[in-house]
Amino acid sequence: MIHLPHLITDLTLILVSAGVTLLIFKKLKQPVVLGYLITGLLIGPNFTLFPTVTEIDSIKIWAEIGVIFLLFSLGLEFSFKKLVKVGGSASITAIVEVVSMLAIGYITGKAMGWNLMDSIFLGGILSISSTTIIIRAFEELGVKNRKFASLVFGVLIVEDLVAILLLVLLSTLAVSQHFAGDKMLISVLKLIFFLAIWFLGGIFLIPTVLKKAKKLMNDEMLLVISLALCLLMVSLATVVGFSPALGAFVMGAILAETTSAEKIEHLVKPVKDLFGAIFFVSVGMLIDPKVLIQYGGPVLVITVVTIVGKTLSSGLGALLSGQPLKHSLQTGMSLAQIGEFSFIIATLGLSLKVTSDFLYPIAVAVSAITTFTTPYLIKLAEPTYNFVYRLLPEKAQLALTRYSSGTQTIAETNNWKEFFKTYLSTIVTNSIVIIGILFTVKYLTPKLNESFINNNSYGELAIIVIAFALMSPFLWALSAKKIQGTAYKQLWVDTKYNRGPLITLEILRIMLSIVFIGALVAQFYSINFAIISAIIISVVSFIIFSTRLQSFYGKLESRFLTNLNAREISAASKRMDELMPWDSHLAYFTVNPQSLAVGKTLVELSLRENFGVNVAVIERGTRKIKIPSKEEYIYPYDRIAVVGTDEQLKSFEQYISSEPTNDIESNGGEVTLHKITVNGNSPLLNKTIKSSGIREKAMALIVGIERRNERILNPESSFRFEKGDILWVAGEKKLIQAIVS
Structure with a gap:
């Protein structure tokens, strides 16, 4: 008789059960992760009503592979350049939230009589929100394009990196079993150094290799090479003394900078989904219903602490970073849950044998509950803001409005x-x-x-x-x-x-x-x-x-x-290629402030009739207007992409009075809104708008002034600046800096 290995029968049980649960949860419109956790509970060793997995140790190995591919996929979505582009608001919000929840989690653990390591790991578990749950909730509620959603995504990017740092610090702490400042500092410096060297080396070598082999590369080869690079970095990270998860995350972030990133992400997704399912099911297997019943009180307490603590800490962080009260509350209530990184941190404590057995199932239970509550909290955010705002005194409302208006600032040139x-x-x-x-x-x-x-x-x-x-x-x-x-x-x-x-x-x-x-x-x-x-x-x-x-x-x-x-x-080139008609080509022009075109609409300019050219794109500050309407105006320093033949573009160049360039990554100035405070040393003090030369020298426009709680829109040129005035100026940052400093 042919014998089927237990590992195959166990995988069959996991995938069949997960598939059935998945269908049920999709029908009920509930998060898939929650379905995997319940599947693991039902087929795990602590629940005997259904068939049970027999080789738990083998499944744990598959689960570790699942963690690797899960972190690899997060890295592909992360990108170091995304982190650089994350604004100060998202960074401040994330740091305030993580530090606050580390402290709140630790205090909560000690208050319940837990030992030192359980309390510390509880803080780590509560400090990181769930990217998977939030993205799914935003998609279902249709709020992905709301302003607060972009702040939340920025916070999640910073949290991903903080989570990697936490894994390293908690591993160091688990080994030493006490707070050793020098060891912690060495671990952080070691992490920063290896992240930097891996990033520099990876960006220099890997895109070059992929580019050289592009003609030989089909989907199968790209998938194999991507997974091989992932596991190679996993091995390298382990040799250096870091966790496999860190290596997978770093390689994902490196590949995220290549032109093949989207394709790799698409090819890896089925692999990630398969092993991710096994990981989340294995998480559910470790849940002991008896432990949950025994620790029902702590589960309830920690759930409340998570929701209230993360709402307040994230909201406070967003508020301190200059966000309006409404966006701050929406951000805080969106981040009020724990998820995949919390499981990984809990697994770390269990594998290192430094945390108690009850901590892991408690973390999973809290994650399951907060997964349910997240969509409702996001829906309740706006009504909560309206209620809170009505309770605030008028002075507090005005103070919050004035404070949040400082998010767009300009520093004097240094x-x-x-x-x-x-x-x-x-x-x-x-x-x-x-x-x-x-x-x-x-x-x-x-x-x-x-x-x-x-x-x-x-x-x-x-x-x-x-x-x-x-x-x-x-x-x-x-x-x-x-x-x-x-x-x-x-x-x-x-x-x-x-x-x-x-x-x-x-x-x-x-x-x-x-x-x-x-x-x-x-x-x-x-x-x-x-x-x-x-x-x-x-x-x-x-x-x-x-x-x-x-x-x-x-x-x-x-x-x-x-x-x-x-x-x-590559992305910009593809966008431009889509605009190329027949034998024409595209060139960029920067609009001279003295040009006759400034202040006119495209229909007034009649560019097609007069020069035979078409305006394909207008870049204005951070805004890119693709295929602009005929009513769109031309402003000084607009960067416009024009399609035409050589002769047509040459004629247009003479009219627009600017040098054409095909360089997509131009360093031309951007017209944006800036805030300037007139202090005692400001060269603008006691000058009028006209005598300040802001319009003539910086090609900028003062659109508003705040003085002693009074707002003046479009002030007269005879308006004289006083100490404490707040000016709102539209123009190019560098030109404005040259005037105000």
């Missing part, structure tokens, strides 16, 4: 701030790569000694030469690359007192590069010899190889930036 941003970016980026090479040398040298070198001086010298060759482009950039931008030139010209600090900072760059060379040599020779060698090598290399290193580094930097922006450039 050349030192701009300079330091570029300066530190150059130092940090190149230092990370150099330190990565030094660590690699330190790690590989003992292994090479055992196999090949046997402490031979020539072998050690060969290692130094190879390592220095790899480091040299980045050492050149660290010590000799020019700090680009107008801030440096302005600081140098403004006053002679700036020159001393600038020269000192340049010397520090050179000294740091010498230190890195010395650190390389010091791994094999004495400190004194390393210092002398580092100075000699630096001088000789700079004299002989400076030009070559500059050229080579330029190519490296260009390749990295091309890979980093490839997805956006």
Whole structure:
């Protein structure tokens, strides 16, 4: 008789049960994750009414694979560039929420008499909201395009990264069993370093490889290669001492920057759904109904703490970041649940054997309840705001309105701030790569000694030469690359007192590069010899190889930036290709403020009749108007995409008085709304609008002024500025800064 392995029968039971439950929950319009949890409970070892899974250990391995692919998919949706683009409001909201819930969870655990580790892990479990549940709820309620929804999505992006940090910190804490500040700091620095080195290396190599192999790549190959890269990073993260989940997340975030990201996400989705289902079912298997009955009180308490605590902490964070009260409440009530990351944190405590058995099923039960409540909380957010706002005194309403109006601000120009941003970016980026090479040398040298070198001086010298060759482009950039931008030139010209600090900072760059060379040599020779060698090598290399290193580094930097922006450039090109008719081509023009076209509608300009061209796109600040209507106006500094032949575009260029460009990623200014506060040192103080030169010099328009709780819309040119006035100005940021600073 043929014997069927228990693993296959168990998987059959899991998938059949999950499929049936899935149909039921779809019919009832309930979250799928909740159905998986209930399936796990019914076929788990703690519930004997239905057939039961027999090989729990094997299923746990499948569940771990599910966690890997779940985090890989989250990484594909995450993208490091999305994190950079997340506004200050989302970052502040996420940080306030996470810190508050860590503290609230810890206090709640201690108040119920739990031990230290259970309380700490409870705080971690409650601190991260569920991306899956929120997105599904937003889709079902049709609020994905509401203003507060964009803030919520930004918070979830920041929370994803914070969750990865929490996994590392909780793992470190679980091993040490006490708060060790130095170990925590080392873990955080180690995480930041490896995230940076993996990101820099991954962006440089992986998109290039995928691009080179594009002609050979079919769907099957792309899927296999993507999963192979995921598991490779999982293995690498484990070797370095991090969790497999971190490696999967990082590789997903790297692939999210490639032009194949959407295709990879589409191909991986069935794999993620399959193993994700097994993961969530396995979570349900660990639920013990007896434990839930025994700890029914704590489940209820923690559920209330989660809903109230996350609503208040997220709402407070959004309010502090300058969001209106309405959006703050909507954000807080949307984030009032826990989900997939909470399961992973609870699983971590269980696998490390540092948390009690009851914590895991409690976390799952709270997640299940808050999954049910989330859609209702989102619906109740607006009525709750109306109720709260009516209760507030008029002064409080006015204060909140004035505070939230400060979300769009403009700081006075600070050349030192701009300079330091570029300066530190150059130092940090190149230092990370150099330190990565030094660590690699330190790690590989003992292994090479055992196999090949046997402490031979020539072998050690060969290692130094190879390592220095790899480091040299980045050492050149660290010590000799020019700090680009107008801030440096302005600081140098403004006053002679700036020159001393600038020269000192340049010397520090050179000294740091010498230190890195010395650190390389010091791994094999004495400190004194390393210092002398580092100075000699630096001088000789700079004299002989400076030009070559500059050229080579330029190519490296260009390749990295091309890979980093490839997805956006490709998407923009596709959009533009859709607009190309026959033999015409598309060119971009920036509207000169003095152009006769300014202030006129497209129908008034009659561009098709006069020049034979069509306006395909108008870019105005962050707004992109695709195929604009004939009633659309042309404003100064609008960037317009025009379709026509060479002759037609040349004629149009003379009319519009601007230089055409085909560069999609232009650095042209954007017309946006800015807030300026007139203080005691402001050059605008006691000047009229007309004498300030804002309109003439900055090509900007003062659209409103706030003075002592009074709002003046479209003020007269004779209006005189006073201390404390708040100006709302429409125009290009850099031009405005030049006037107000």
